[in-house]
Amino acid sequence: MTTNLQARPALSRFSPGLTGTVRVPGDKSISHRSLMFGSLASGVTRITGLLEGEDVLRTAEAMKTMGAAIEREGGTWVIRGTGNGCLLEPKEPLDFGNAGTGARLTMGLVGSYDMVTRFVGDASLSKRPMGRVLDPLRQMGVQVEEAAPGDRLPITLRGPKHAAPITYRVPMASAQVKSAVLLAGLNTPGITTVIEPVMTRDHTEKMLAGFGAEIEVEVDAEGARHIRLQGQGTLKGQEIAVPGDPSSAAFPLVAGLIAPDSDITIENVLMNPTRTGLILTLQEMGADIAIVNRRLAGGEEVADLRVRSSRLKGVEVPPERAPAMIDEYPVLAVAASFAEGETRMLGIEELRVKESDRLSAVADGLKANGVDCTEGEATLAVRGRPDGKGLGGGQVATHLDHRIAMSFLVLGLAAEKPVTVDDRSMIATSFPEFIPLMQRLGAEIE
Numbered sequence: 530m531t532t533n534l535q536a537r538p539a540l541s542r543f544s545p546g547l548t549g550t551v552r553v554p555g556d557k558s559i560s561h562r563s564l565m566f567g568s569l570a571s572g573v574t575r576i577t578g579l580l581e582g583e584d585v586l587r588t589a590e591a592m593k594t595m596g597a598a599i600e601r602e603g604g605t606w607v608i609r610g611t612g613n614g615c616l617l618e619p620k621e622p623l624d625f626g627n628a629g630t631g632a633r634l635t636m637g638l639v640g641s642y643d644m645v646t647r648f649v650g651d652a653s654l655s656k657r658p659m660g661r662v663l664d665p666l667r668q669m670g671v672q673v674e675e676a677a678p679g680d681r682l683p684i685t686l687r688g689p690k691h692a693a694p695i696t697y698r699v700p701m702a703s704a705q706v707k708s709a710v711l712l713a714g715l716n717t718p719g720i721t722t723v724i725e726p727v728m729t730r731d732h733t734e735k736m737l738a739g740f741g742a743e744i745e746v747e748v749d750a751e752g753a754r755h756i757r758l759q760g761q762g763t764l765k766g767q768e769i770a771v772p773g774d775p776s777s778a779a780f781p782l783v784a785g786l787i788a789p790d791s792d793i794t795i796e797n798v799l800m801n802p803t804r805t806g807l808i809l810t811l812q813e814m815g816a817d818i819a820i821v822n823r824r825l826a827g828g829e830e831v832a833d834l835r836v837r838s839s840r841l842k843g844v845e846v847p848p849e850r851a852p853a854m855i856d857e858y859p860v861l862a863v864a865a866s867f868a869e870g871e872t873r874m875l876g877i878e879e880l881r882v883k884e885s886d887r888l889s890a891v892a893d894g895l896k897a898n899g900v901d902c903t904e905g906e907a908t909l910a911v912r913g914r915p916d917g918k919g920l921g922g923g924q925v926a927t928h929l930d931h932r933i934a935m936s937f938l939v940l941g942l943a944a945e946k947p948v949t950v951d952d953r954s955m956i957a958t959s960f961p962e963f964i965p966l967m968q969r970l971g972a973e974i975e
């Protein structure tokens with residue numbers, strides 16, 4: 530399957546008057562989980578709206594290697610699951626490419642099985658810390674047979690001699706860590722408990738309940754969530770309609786706000802409150818975003834977003850909002866580049882361990898394009914230019930990071946001078962149709 534993603538630059542230019550109605554691809558977090566849970570479950574799972582990006586396709590390949598039958602029939606992905614507790618030992622390493630979510634959740638998923646599994650990934654994924662997942666897995670008895678220094682890929686796991694459920698307090702705000710522990714709990718006898726002091730995206734909890742797992746969530750007096758999962762239960766195949774990804778919608782959304790005279794609509798966007806921090810922040814900045822046609826689809830709220838060019842003003846984004854918009858800070862920084870005054874983003878240290886060190890990648894890209902900004906250890910301050918005068922003209926290093934590539938192509942749509950990114954290829958990991966979709970709205974990207 531593995532597509533060779535050849536590095537290729539791209540350039541965007543000032544593009545006033547973006548118009549039209551678009552749909553972004555399915556949510557990446559829900560897509561990964563749909564494939565994983567469908568592959569574990571007994572019976573058939575049918576998925577529509579699955580994100581067919583590289584990251585998610587890697588998860589499909591991994592699940593196939595471990596025994597699930599996964600086929601695309603028309604627009605529907607059909608999975609015949611392995612049945613409960615019946616994953617097969619993969620004969621070859623699982624290659625997760627650029628995908629942190631795929632790699633970390635699958636480490637949890639396979640960790641408690643009596644088999645050996647090797648994980649590999651691309652140069653970006655191989656730099657990312659995996660100890661945050663290996664630490665709780667070790668506590669559950671999982672044997673780490675191979676890991677590069679600092680608990681990095683390649684990593685080989687062997688199932689526990691004695692599997693033991695744990696109670697684990699997640700030390701950083703991370704849905705991936707929470708999910709990895711819960712997924713390891715699926716095949717562990719007894720009750721696995723994850724304590725989450727700060728709420729992160731709750732797709733694992735919601736979807737596991739939908740697949741029939743015994744899972745409950747209780748919030749304590751301090752506001753921490755205690756998630757308890759009964760191990761070795763049964764999951765049953767489901768019908769899933771994946772809503773549009775708010776993290777992908779973020780790019781046309783910000784483009785519609787900063788490119789003058791624009792009026793666009795983005796349909797069917799997931800509105801789960803653990804994912805809508807960017808919309809809230811942009812509204813505080815004065816963005817004209819009408820959230821219309823709110824409805825329920827497959828247990829999640831979705832809506833259409835009508836977006837019109839807006840005069841933005843700088844705001845302070847509080848640290849507690851970070852989990853609800855963690856992947857959206859790069860494109861928020863782009864919006865802030867066209868806002869009056871200063872936007873201060875606080876408590877964003879997790880950005881340093883994404884596909885790239887996003888804090889420094891964003892700051893470097895902004896500076897290369899004439900934007901005045903200050904990078905702190907866990908903060909970013911951006912001082913905008915509402916008329917876009919003097920902005921652009923730079924070349925941006927994307928460091929194998931799809932969100933850096935898309936964010937800076939959006940910057941070029943409102944800047945005075947064109948913006949070049951050194952590599953568009955990674956956009957295929959999460960939003961393969963990004964460039965044609967933006968072109969349909971009137972964006973000049975080549």
Ligand SMILES: O=C(O)C1=C[C@@H](OP(=O)(O)O)[C@@H](O)[C@H](O)C1
Pocket residue numbers: 557558559630702703704705706708730855856879
């Ligand atoms: O659980 C998930 O699907 C994700 C969790 C987040 O990562 P962290 O858990 O590392 O914050 C996010 O950045 C990633 O794109 C998807």
Ligand SMILES: C=C(OP(=O)(O)O)C(=O)O
Pocket residue numbers: 584627628629630631856883884932959
């Ligand atoms: C951080 C991201 O993904 P992952 O951790 O799955 O690589 C992202 O998509 O922005």
